[in-house]
Amino acid sequence: MKRLIFLGIGIALTVLFLVLSYGDSFNIWEQLMYFGDYNNQMYNLGMYSSLGWITVLVPWVAAAVYYYAINSVRFDRWYHWLAVLGVVAVLTPVICYAINDAVFADSGLQYIGESIQFEFQTMLFAALMFIVASFSIRWWSSNCRHTPIPQ
Secondary structure, three states: OHHHHHHHHHHHHHHHHHHHHHOOOOOHHHHHOOOOHHHHHHHHOOHHHHHHHHHHHHHHHHHHHHHHHHOOHHHOOHHHHHHHHHHHHHHHHHHHHHHHHHHHHHOOOOOHHHHHHHHHHHHHHHHHHHHHHHHHHHHHOOOOOOOOOOO
16 A cells, blocks of 8 residues: 555656646746746747656656666665666756757757756756655565665
């Protein structure tokens, strides 16, 4: 029962993040950083929703790979989990920056400084999503379920 509760909470938090990424009056991306024209262009080009999906999918897939594909006794320590968290925290902003830069370039816009600062925010959200995903799905892993914090 505890496993399903954690999974339900994780899914609910993930859906809440996605809903707040789509928001018009309250957008979670604009709460930590607002640059006026940059954020207006992000909204007009529909970038918040696509970057929100990437920020959710990469951590959830990485957590699933860690807990179910790797799932090794040799890879079940907290520092291994922290290494995967680090990979997620670096990989997600890189993917989002590449997509963001490509869309802006296609539209004839250039916001390099703002995009880099925006990706630091993406790094924070990706790390939080990985933690949520880890505590949601770790319970069914045969070898890594005690990582990062023992039950």
